[in-house]
Amino acid sequence: MTPKPKHSTTGTTAESADISSSVDSTAAHLMVAHLTVADLKSSKSRKNRQKAVHAGLALAAMVSVAVSGFIVWSLISEAWTFIVEVEWSQIFNIGWFPRRGIYDVSTLLTATLITTAIAMLIATPLGLGAAIYLSEYARSSTRAFIKPILEILAGIPSVVLGFFALYWVAPEVIGRISDNSTGSLAAAGVGVGILTIPLIASISEDAMTAVPSSLREASTGLGSRKTATTLRIVLPAAISGIVASLIVAVSRAIGETMVVFLAGGAGDTALFTSSPTDSGLTMTAAMASLASGTDNVVGEGLTVQSLYFVGLLLFVFTLLLNLVANRFVSRIQEKY
Amino acid sequence: MNPEARNSNNLVFCAQDLNVYYGEFHALRDVCLDILPNEITAFIGPSGCGKTTLLRCFNRMNDLIPIARVTGSIEYMGVNLYDPGVDAVEVRRRIGMVFQKPNPFPKSIYDNVAYGPRITGMAKRKPALDEIVEISLRKAALFDEVKDRLKNSAMGLSGGQQQRLCIARAIAVNPDVLLMDEPCSALDPIATTRIEELMNELKDDYTIVIVTHNMQQAARISNKTAFFSVDVNLETDTRTGTLIEFGDTEEIFSTPKDSRTENYVTGRFG
Numbered sequence: 001m002t003p004k005p006k007h008s009t010t011g012t013t014a015e016s017a018d019i020s021s022s023v024d025s026t027a028a029h030l031m032v033a034h035l036t037v038a039d040l041k042s043s044k045s046r047k048n049r050q051k052a053v054h055a056g057l058a059l060a061a062m063v064s065v066a067v068s069g070f071i072v073w074s075l076i077s078e079a080w081t082f083i084v085e086v087e088w089s090q091i092f093n094i095g096w097f098p099r100r101g102i103y104d105v106s107t108l109l110t111a112t113l114i115t116t117a118i119a120m121l122i123a124t125p126l127g128l129g130a131a132i133y134l135s136e137y138a139r140s141s142t143r144a145f146i147k148p149i150l151e152i153l154a155g156i157p158s159v160v161l162g163f164f165a166l167y168w169v170a171p172e173v174i175g176r177i178s179d180n181s182t183g184s185l186a187a188a189g190v191g192v193g194i195l196t197i198p199l200i201a202s203i204s205e206d207a208m209t210a211v212p213s214s215l216r217e218a219s220t221g222l223g224s225r226k227t228a229t230t231l232r233i234v235l236p237a238a239i240s241g242i243v244a245s246l247i248v249a250v251s252r253a254i255g256e257t258m259v260v261f262l263a264g265g266a267g268d269t270a271l272f273t274s275s276p277t278d279s280g281l282t283m284t285a286a287m288a289s290l291a292s293g294t295d296n297v298v299g300e301g302l303t304v305q306s307l308y309f310v311g312l313l314l315f316v317f318t319l320l321l322n323l324v325a326n327r328f329v330s331r332i333q334e335k336y
Numbered sequence: 337m338n339p340e341a342r343n344s345n346n347l348v349f350c351a352q353d354l355n356v357y358y359g360e361f362h363a364l365r366d367v368c369l370d371i372l373p374n375e376i377t378a379f380i381g382p383s384g385c386g387k388t389t390l391l392r393c394f395n396r397m398n399d400l401i402p403i404a405r406v407t408g409s410i411e412y413m414g415v416n417l418y419d420p421g422v423d424a425v426e427v428r429r430r431i432g433m434v435f436q437k438p439n440p441f442p443k444s445i446y447d448n449v450a451y452g453p454r455i456t457g458m459a460k461r462k463p464a465l466d467e468i469v470e471i472s473l474r475k476a477a478l479f480d481e482v483k484d485r486l487k488n489s490a491m492g493l494s495g496g497q498q499q500r501l502c503i504a505r506a507i508a509v510n511p512d513v514l515l516m517d518e519p520c521s522a523l524d525p526i527a528t529t530r531i532e533e534l535m536n537e538l539k540d541d542y543t544i545v546i547v548t549h550n551m552q553q554a555a556r557i558s559n560k561t562a563f564f565s566v567d568v569n570l571e572t573d574t575r576t577g578t579l580i581e582f583g584d585t586e587e588i589f590s591t592p593k594d595s596r597t598e599n600y601v602t603g604r605f606g
Contacts, residue, residue, distance in 0.1 A: 139402065140402075214435065214439035215441055215442075217397070218435065218440075218502070218505075219451070220397065220400060221428055221433035221506070222451060222506065223425050223428040223429030223455070223509060224425070224451075224452075225425050225455075228455045232451070232455065233441060237441075237442055
């Protein structure tokens with residue numbers, strides 16, 4: 001037996017080995033006999049520190065819960081005032097003129113629907129295509145080059161994309177296929193689409209990369225070409241993640257504000273339109289434009305409340321979409 | 337192994353001076369090996385000796401690894417598989433593979449077996465497909481166990497059933513050869529016995545090449561055995577797989593010519 005360092009005393013190794021082994025046993029025996037509860041008690045200051053840490057962390061969690069709760073409560077209460085007091089004949093009118101007491105929410109809903117649809121039409125093929133390319137086709141060196149660029153695209157502030165949509169997409173793209181080159185729902189939709197490409201690409205790519213490579217090997221071993229393996233094995237196995245990425249993207253497109261506000265081409269009012277090349281106000285843009293500027297939110301009595309009502313609708317939509325998305329994401333986890 | 341003495345007319349595979357590299361790493365050196373039809377050929381040897389690498393050369397699965405490079409030739413029924421004009425996909429349709437871990441697709445039992453015939457366009461109509469699925473499952477000795485739940489997910493089968501499903505899936509495209517990469521290593525002894533019985537039945541129709549870590553398995557089922565070992569070069573600190581001895585299984589296990597083979601098959605690693 002070799003002596004443990006903490007027991008080793010001065011002297012030759014052989015001696016210390018003998019001594020320490022005898023000391024070991026007696027010391028252990030004595031220790032047990034002399035132990036009291038006080039020896040195992042933690043110090044008061046340490047206990048207090050533990051409590052403080054616990055309380056601090058709990059407070060942090062509670063604050064976010066309280067803030068969310070407060071927001072939802074204020075949203076609902078103000079929206080409720082609007083629902084009770086508004087003249088419902090003004091809800092389905094010619095457009096959105098809140099300062100004149102005309103609250104045609106369907107104008108905003110239609111505009112949101114149009115921009116979201118255009119955004120998804122652009123982002124779905126491009127995002128999914130990029131995801132399939134990165135996960136199945138690209139060499140690792142190409143992938144190492146493209147992935148960071150996608151992440152940069154995801155990091156572009158939406159106000160920058162809004163300007164891009166207004167000053168480039170509107171005149172150069174939409175202006176060529178229509179006579180409106182100064183901002184339109186279509187231009188805004190293209191901007192939002194660009195914004196959501198990296199979202200779809202990265203979530204779908206994660207889902208496809210998570211498909212075990214043994215399945216690709218099995219398919220290849222059966223004489224399957226890459227396209228068949230991708231379409232028949234990888235995509236079906238990753239379908240829940242892909243659907244989740246699309247839902248997250250829709251939810252982002254509905255809630256996106258800055259791009260549609262800048263590139264939508266409307267001020268703070270809009271006539272009802274279902275033409276994408278017209279200028280228009282989405283739900284988010286309507287809220288932002290009314291609350292911005294020097295005069296802030298003024299006008300008829302219910303203007304402020306109308307914003308809360310629109311906000312509540314937005315909240316309900318995105319909440320529902322997120323719930324659905326979460327269910328799909330949890331289905332991925334069951335699979336592998 | 338004198339190349340001139342070979343009669344290549346009756347060979348399924350004829351590997352000549354085959355070398356495999358992964359980037360700078362020389363994985364397998366100078367392999368010459370013949371594989372005869374309707375026989376089971378077993379590859380044995382310690383880990384890292386290149387036996388799986390060689391197996392994956394036979395249906396060009398190594399193509400999936402971008403840094404893999406093959407020199408020399410493997411003739412498959414008279415055609416060099418590594419000829420530039422050869423399409424690896426066509427090769428794999430004739431030379432099926434069963435993997436170490438059962439890897440059924442997360443689809444139904446039926447769709448697993450029907451996958452190959454569907455993508456190769458062998459059978460488009462449902463009655464023809466039904467027939468292929470049933471025959472393949474029967475050949476894999478699985479049909480009676482699953483005939484009432486063909487539409488259920490293959491993921492619900494036991495490990496041994498999954499592996500037999502993978503064999504059924506491989507034979508559904510009507511290959512000439514089955515390559516099996518340690519097909520029983522993830523299975524319990526009972527499932528292993530079933531797969532071994534199955535291989536014995538299948539060799540009437542197919543040529544089988546199997547990689548195994550289990551020497552008893554090689555001794556039990558194979559007609560020919562190839563023993564591979566690792567050459568360690570201490571100067572360059574490189575390890576290269578080499579074929580040490582290849583012959584009738586009985587000879588390899590009873591009267592091996594090389595002392596390294598003897599040490600390995602008798603359990604003395606040296």
